[in-house]
Every structure is written in C-alpha cells, then in structure tokens.
Amino acid sequence: MPVPPAPSWGLQPPSQAAALQPLSHRPQALPETGALLPRGLGRSYGDVCLNDGGTLIATQGMDRLCQFDPESGILEAEAGISFDAILRFALPRGFFLPVSPGTRYVTLGGAIANDVHGKNHHRAGCLGRHILSLDLLRSDGRIYRCSRTEQAQLFRATLAGLGLTGLILRARIRLRKIQSPRIIEDRVPMRNLAHFLELSDAADESHEYHVAWVDGLAKGEEIGRGLFMRGNHEEEQQPLRYDPPRSLSIPMYAPGFLLNPLTVKAFNSLYAARGKKALIRHPSSLFPFFYPLDAVGNWNRLYGRRGFFQYQCVLPRENDAASMRALLDRIGRSGEASFLAVLKTFGSLPPEGLLSFPRAGLTLALDFPNRGESTRALFRDLDHIVRDAGGRLYPAKDACMSAEDFQRSYPALDHFRTLIDPAFTSDFWRRMHSEKAI
Amino acid sequence: MSSPVLIIGASSAMAEHCARAFAEEGRSLLLAGRDSTKLESIASDLRLRGAARVQVLPPFDGADAESIPPMLETALKEQPRDVLIAHGILPDNEACEQDSEAFLRSLDINFRSVLQICQILQHQLPAGGCLAVISSVAGLRGRQSNYVYGAAKGGLLTYLQGLRNRLQPQGIRVLSLLPGFVDTPMTADITKGPLFISAEKAGSLIHRAMKGTRDVVYIPFFWRYILWVIRCIPEALFKRLSL
Ligand SMILES: Cc1cc2nc3c(=O)[nH]c(=O)nc-3n(C[C@H](O)[C@H](O)[C@H](O)COP(=O)(O)OP(=O)(O)OC[C@H]3O[C@@H](n4cnc5c(N)ncnc54)[C@H](O)[C@@H]3O)c2cc1C
Ligand SMILES: NC(=O)c1ccc[n+]([C@@H]2O[C@H](COP(=O)([O-])OP(=O)(O)OC[C@H]3O[C@@H](n4cnc5c(N)ncnc54)[C@H](OP(=O)(O)O)[C@@H]3O)[C@@H](O)[C@H]2O)c1
Numbered sequence: 001m002p003v004p005p006a007p008s009w010g011l012q013p014p015s016q017a018a019a020l021q022p023l024s025h026r027p028q029a030l031p032e033t034g035a036l037l038p039r040g041l042g043r044s045y046g047d048v049c050l051n052d053g054g055t056l057i058a059t060q061g062m063d064r065l066c067q068f069d070p071e072s073g074i075l076e077a078e079a080g081i082s083f084d085a086i087l088r089f090a091l092p093r094g095f096f097l098p099v100s101p102g103t104r105y106v107t108l109g110g111a112i113a114n115d116v117h118g119k120n121h122h123r124a125g126c127l128g129r130h131i132l133s134l135d136l137l138r139s140d141g142r143i144y145r146c147s148r149t150e151q152a153q154l155f156r157a158t159l160a161g162l163g164l165t166g167l168i169l170r171a172r173i174r175l176r177k178i179q180s181p182r183i184i185e186d187r188v189p190m191r192n193l194a195h196f197l198e199l200s201d202a203a204d205e206s207h208e209y210h211v212a213w214v215d216g217l218a219k220g221e222e223i224g225r226g227l228f229m230r231g232n233h234e235e236e237q238q239p240l241r242y243d244p245p246r247s248l249s250i251p252m253y254a255p256g257f258l259l260n261p262l263t264v265k266a267f268n269s270l271y272a273a274r275g276k277k278a279l280i281r282h283p284s285s286l287f288p289f290f291y292p293l294d295a296v297g298n299w300n301r302l303y304g305r306r307g308f309f310q311y312q313c314v315l316p317r318e319n320d321a322a323s324m325r326a327l328l329d330r331i332g333r334s335g336e337a338s339f340l341a342v343l344k345t346f347g348s349l350p351p352e353g354l355l356s357f358p359r360a361g362l363t364l365a366l367d368f369p370n371r372g373e374s375t376r377a378l379f380r381d382l383d384h385i386v387r388d389a390g391g392r393l394y395p396a397k398d399a400c401m402s403a404e405d406f407q408r409s410y411p412a413l414d415h416f417r418t419l420i421d422p423a424f425t426s427d428f429w430r431r432m433h434s435e436k437a438i
Numbered sequence: 439m440s441s442p443v444l445i446i447g448a449s450s451a452m453a454e455h456c457a458r459a460f461a462e463e464g465r466s467l468l469l470a471g472r473d474s475t476k477l478e479s480i481a482s483d484l485r486l487r488g489a490a491r492v493q494v495l496p497p498f499d500g501a502d503a504e505s506i507p508p509m510l511e512t513a514l515k516e517q518p519r520d521v522l523i524a525h526g527i528l529p530d531n532e533a534c535e536q537d538s539e540a541f542l543r544s545l546d547i548n549f550r551s552v553l554q555i556c557q558i559l560q561h562q563l564p565a566g567g568c569l570a571v572i573s574s575v576a577g578l579r580g581r582q583s584n585y586v587y588g589a590a591k592g593g594l595l596t597y598l599q600g601l602r603n604r605l606q607p608q609g610i611r612v613l614s615l616l617p618g619f620v621d622t623p624m625t626a627d628i629t630k631g632p633l634f635i636s637a638e639k640a641g642s643l644i645h646r647a648m649k650g651t652r653d654v655v656y657i658p659f660f661w662r663y664i665l666w667v668i669r670c671i672p673e674a675l676f677k678r679l680s681l
Contacts (some may be wrong), residue, residue: 024451024637061451061623061637063484063489065482089486
C-alpha cells in the first residue's frame with residue numbers, strides 16, 4: 001500500500017500516515033478496511049481531514065462533470081472536482097460559484113463537508129444552501145440520493161458532515177449568473193473596531209461581498225485597525241474568460257526564524273501602508289479579490305516544519321463587539337499573531353447543516369505559528385472569551401478545541417451522531433471523543 | 439468542422455485529461471475502450487467541456503485480437519485525423535515469471551494490440567495527421583523489476599521508429615510518448631516520490647506534444663536526461679544493480 005505523507009494545511013504531521021485509496025477508477029464499493037475518511041485537497045487546517053492509522057479515500061481523481069443546464073445554472077459534478085476546475089468551466093459560460101472560500105483549491109465534496117462560507121455570507125449564507133442534492137455512498141454498500149425532500153436528515157447531516165456520514169460521490173450545485181469576470185472593488189482603511197462595524201453594516205446593504213483584514217498586533221485605541229474590502233460583480237457585459245494570474249510556489253519549508261515578530265510586523269505594516277488611501281470603484285479581476293493567497297502556492301510552508309494553527313471563531317450578534325475587542329486585545333498583547341487576520345460579519349440566514357459553523361455575528365480568523373505551549377496557552381484564553389460570549393470554533397480550521405467546548409457549542413451534535421456512517425472516522429472526531437473519557 | 443481525434447484506451451487517466459484539453463478546443467472525439475459505461479460518463483464530461491461531438495465506439499479488449507477491427511471500422515467512418523493510443527497494463531513481473539498466461543496476456547495488451555491497431559491505421563490516416571502512442575521510459579532499459587512491461591514498451595518504440603520512417607513521405611507524424619512516473623490508477627500501489635506528476639499534467643503535455651512537431655517526447659522533459667544517464671551505465675555494471 002502506498003503511504004504518502006498526508007498532512008493537513010496546517011501541516012501537523014500525522015504520527016502514522018494513513019493509507020491513501022484513490023478513486024479514479026470509480027470503484028463500486030468502499031474499501032473494506034474500516035476507519036475510512038474521504039479526503040479532498042487537504043485544505044482544512046486542522047485534523048478534520050486526517051485519519052491516523054486508517055484509510056483516506058482520495059477523491060481528487062473523481063472529477064467529471066455530469067450535467068449542466070445553462071438556463072438555471074445548475075451543475076452536477078463528481079465530488080472530487082476542484083473549485084478551480086469549476087471556475088474554468090463556468091466563467092467562460094457566464095457563471096460563478098455561489099459561495100467561495102478564500103482559496104479555489106478545494107474540492108466540491110470537501111467544501112460541502114465543511115459547509116464553507118465566503119465573503120457573501122450576509123447575502124448568500126453557506127455553500128449548503130446552493131447544493132440541491134448529493135449522492136452519498138455509505139458502508140452498507142448503498143448510494144443514497146439526498147436532498148431537501150429525499151433523505152432530508154442525511155442531507156442536513158452531510159452538509160458540514162466533516163466526511164463522517166459517507167462518501168459524497170456527486171452533487172448538484174446552483175451557480176450564480178454573472179455578466180463580467182470583474183469585481184468592482186473598494187478598499188477602505190479602517191481606524192478601529194467601531195469603524196469596522198459601521199462599514200460592515202453599511203456594506204451589508206450595498207455590497208454582495210465584504211471582508212476586512214485587521215492588524216493582529218494593534219493595541220488599545222487602534223484595535224481593529226486595518227483594511228475593509230467590499231465589492232460587487234460588474235454589471236456591464238464583458239468578455240467572459242477564465243484567466244487566473246500566474247502563481248509562485250514555495251518549494252520547501254522555510255526555516256523557522258523567518259517568521260519572527262519583526263517580519264510579521266513588517267508584513268502587517270506593508271498592508272497598513274497599502275491601506276492608507278482608500279481605493280474606490282476599482283475594477284479588479286475576481287481572482288485576486290477572492291483568492292489573494294492562491295497567488296503563492298504552498299504558502300503554508302512559510303511557517304516552517306512545525307506548522308501553524310488557524311484560530312477561527314464566531315461570536316453571536318448579541319455580544320459580539322465587546323467580546324471581539326477582548327479577543328483582539330488579548331491577541332495584540334500576545335504578539336503571537338501573524339499576517340492574516342480576517343474579520344467578517346455573518347448574516348442571519350440560518351445554515352442547514354447540523355454542524356454548520358456560521359451563525360449571525362462576527363467571525364475572526366487568524367494564523368499563529370506553532371510555538372508549542374505558549375500558543376496553546378493563548379488559545380485557552382481565547383477559548384475562554386469565546387465561551388463566555390456563547391460563540392464557537394470552526395472545525396475546518398481547528399486543531400486544539402476541547403471536546404467540552406465542541407459538545408456545548410454544537411447543540412445538534414447528538415442528532416448528528418445518529419446519522420454518521422459507522423465505518424467512518426477522523427482524527428478530529430476521535431479527539432472530540434477522547435478527552436471526555438479522561 | 440474539424441476532423442475528430444480518436445482516443446484508444448480513453449479511460450486511461452492520462453488519456454482522459456488529454457481528451458479534456460481537445461474538448462476545450464472544440465474538437466470532436468471518438469472514444470475506444472473496453473468498458474462502455476465508463477466511456478459514456480467520460481463522453482458526457484467531454485461534451486460539457488466543449489467537444490463538438492463525442493462518440494463512444496464499440497468496445498474492444500486489447501487481449502482479444504478479433505475485437506479490434508470492428509472498433510476501428512466504426513472509427514474510420516468518421517475519418518479521424520489524430521490518434522492517441524493509451525491503453526496498457528503494468529503486469530506483476532514476478533507473476534509473469536511463474537504464469538505464462540499472465541505473461542502472454544500482458545504482451546497482447548501492451549504490444550500486439552497496439553501494433554495491430556497501427557497496422558490498420560497506417561493506411562487510413564490523412565496527410566497532416568498524427569499517430570501518437572504512449573510507450574514508457576521503462577522501454578529504454580530493461581530492469582529486473584519490470585522487464586516484461588519494459589520489453590513490450592521498448593518493442594513499441596522500435597516499431598514506431600520504423601513506421602515514422604515509412605510514413606514520413608505521406609506527411610503523417612508518428613509520435614512516441616515516453617512518460618516517467620504519473621499518478622494514475624496504474625501506479626496506485628507505488629509510493630509517490632518527487633518525480634511523480636499528476637495525470638492532469640501528463641494529459642496536457644501529451645496534448646501539447648500532439649499539436650507540436652516533435653517525434654519523440656518525454657513526459658515531462660527531464661526524463662530525457664535521467665534516461666541518458668541511465669543508458670550510459672555499462673551493461674557489465676548495470677546487470678549487477680538491483681533496480
Ligand atoms: C487559504 C485558505 C482559505 C480558506 N478560506 C475559507 C473561507 O473563507 N471559508 C471557509 O469556510 N473555509 C475556508 N477555508 C477552509 C476550506 O475551505 C475547507 O477546509 C474546505 O473544506 C477544504 O476542502 P478540501 O477539498 O481541501 O477538503 P479536505 O480538507 O481534504 O477535507 C475536508 C473535510 O471534507 C471531507 N470530505 C472531502 N471530500 C469528501 C467527499 N467526497 N465526501 C464526503 N466528505 C468529504 C473530509 O473528510 C474532511 O472532513 C480556507 C482554507 C485555506 C487553505
Ligand atoms: N502511470 C505511469 O506512471 C505510466 C508511466 C509510463 C507509461 N504509462 C503508460 O501510460 C498509458 C496510460 O496509462 P495510465 O497511467 O493512464 O493508467 P490507467 O489510468 O490505469 O489506464 C490504463 C488504460 O488501459 C486500459 N486497459 C487495461 N487493460 C486493457 C485491455 N485488456 N483492453 C483494453 N484496454 C485496457 C484501461 O481500461 P479500463 O479503464 O477499462 O481498465 C485504461 O484505459 C499506458 O499505456 C501505460 O503503460 C504509464
């Protein structure tokens with residue numbers, strides 16, 4: 001059996017790499033080894049896509065288009081197709097993804113299994129809302145067609161199902177019609193958190209997409225300073241093309257010292273400088289607008305071999321501003337954060353997945369190089385603030401949350417448990433059940 | 439509009455990706471293989487990607503010589519201009535040492551059927567056409583771990599050299615493709631090292647080679663140099679190596 005290293009995006013190397021079973025031959029049945037987990041492009045940061053000692057079912061070779069209706073924009077495709085490949089198909093035909101995460105190198109199946117969100121959450125909700133049906137292969141050998149009307153329970157469990165309800169073979173997704181491949185973008189410097197809230201509330205009405213980059217090192221009055229970005233699809237008809245910019249690639253792991261507080265500061269102030277002047281109604285290609293990080297392939301290697309964590313939480317609307325200030329204050333004082341802090345308001349469209357992460361309120365996502373205990377200590381403090389605010393963490397990004405926090409903050413968990421496939425499991429799932437026993 | 443591309447062994451991962459590149463250019467495609475259900479699902483995909491027309495040919499099996507002419511007869515009615523022959527298997531070399539049936543079967547699939555197909559096509563392709571065949575770098579030097587496979591692939595290369603020479607006056611290009619390691623179902627059981635490329639990459643390199651003008655193309659190019667070095671090792675030394 002081939003045993004390739006199968007790290008996740010944060011690159012915690014699994015102690016015993018899982019065997020990888022490719023799907024390009026479209027086998028009729030699942031491998032019979034038990035302890036299975038589907039694996040897309042491994043863009044999850046933590047351990048939802050790891051399966052130590054078990055079998056990973058590699059879905060990437062299963063990437064055919066099945067059907068497309070240019071009237072309704074409904075595309076049926078195999079689950080291993082990447083969002084990049086969907087764009088390659090859809091853009092020239094005048095369609096775009098209904099919801100896009102910050103990278104286009106995710107698979108359709110992986111995106112469904114985390115019920116991903118994007119810069120348009122306030123309008124479009126999570127990806128799951130745009131999935132019409134999916135075909136799920138379970139270890140009983142049957143293929144279940146799941147939708148809002150057939151196998152509705154299994155459908156809701158599989159959206160954000162973390163790969164635990166079976167293998168998604170195909171899905172039908174409704175694409176969004178566009179006239180132009182360009183985004184009319186504004187970039188507005190933000191002074192602080194109050195300013196962010198103002199801009200964000202206004203943009204909910206005026207813009208289909210918005211998100212902010214904040215300086216994770218700012219302190220005191222300056223907490224929440226950064227750059228607010230909002231955009232709409234250009235409405236004028238333009239030639240429709242798939243034309244991503246060329247990307248660089250990081251060929252190997254950077255030595256750890258590269259990412260010290262100084263370089264991080266330099267990087268952050270570079271962004272601050274770029275943000276000094278507002279940029280209004282700037283026509284931009286949609287690639288840098290939606291996928292700025294895709295310009296550098298394997299940028300995760302910049303964090304060196306010890307890898308890194310991403311911390312993403314949502315704080316419910318009722319007490320989001322005060323708790324967000326507390327979070328940013330704690331992070332700023334720690335000096336541990338790195339370049340990427342993303343702040344966004346989630347809208348109130350309820351997600352359909354039993355374990356979907358988003359809810360109305362504020363979400364913050366940022367990276368921390370893995371410095372061992374000091375990083376974990378910081379996370380314990382952050383968890384505390386999130387817990388008190390009634391918030392929760394995003395499994396797709398998580399490697400550290402406690403089992404108690406998971407169980408308390410995902411109330412549909414008991415219902416979800418009744419719907420998982422007994423042959424499926426993951427490192428994340430084991431972690432969420434091990435501490436309880438201790 | 440343009441004359442079709444005939445892909446034999448169209449369910450091969452590399453060939454499927456190459457077919458996608460042709461589909462995106464709006465070419466017509468003829469697909470041959472042994473499993474029609476598989477080919478139909480590939481055909482739907484290729485139609486969506488923009489192929490002008492996709493036709494699934496009657497099934498053939500490389501181990502069954504009689505199944506080949508009917509498949510080709512249907513194909514030739516559509517007057518293909520470019521052809522890619524991609525089918526093949528990687529037999530277990532040790533099993534072939536014990537089991538003569540498995541041994542002969544692998545030769546039928548990897549060698550005999552390919553020649554049988556080329557013998558028919560050489561009289562039928564138009565000037566300006568391209569006949570591309572996937573051989574392998576394994577065909578350039580025999581090794582104890584895969585010499586049965588290597589012999590068939592090496593035999594193909596010699597045959598293609600001659601055919602290239604023969605068809606040159608008619609303006610038909612014979613293209614020998616020499617992949618190194620490609621991540622496809624064929625290599626599912628082999629641990630992936632840094633020399634591996636994806637099936638998508640291989641497919642797009644094959645597509646580019648078919649549209650180019652060269653006669654022998656390594657997939658990707660660096661295998662030319664690796665093989666040059668390997669072929670420089672004197673036989674007296676090479677026979678002692680455990681490769
Ligand atoms: C730079 C970057 C930016 C990101 N931005 C965002 C963002 O803005 N919003 C957001 O929501 N997320 C974001 N993410 C996270 C990413 O979108 C998710 O982790 C996504 O699920 C990754 O997809 P994947 O194909 O890599 O899946 P993997 O990481 O390989 O797997 C994810 C989960 O899906 C399951 N799975 C995969 N395929 C199948 C299948 N066929 N059937 C059933 N289960 C399956 C796996 O078992 C696993 O539990 C970002 C990630 C990166 C690296
Ligand atoms: N992968 C590599 O590293 C590598 C390296 C060098 C050369 N190659 C060569 O590349 C070519 C394509 O292989 P691949 O890597 O893309 O592997 P693949 O996806 O496994 O494709 C193999 C193809 O051969 C077909 N085939 C097998 N037995 C057959 C038979 N008896 N009759 C007819 N067709 C048969 C298969 O059809 P089914 O789908 O019906 O099984 C499939 O289409 C092969 O000639 C291979 O030798 C591969």
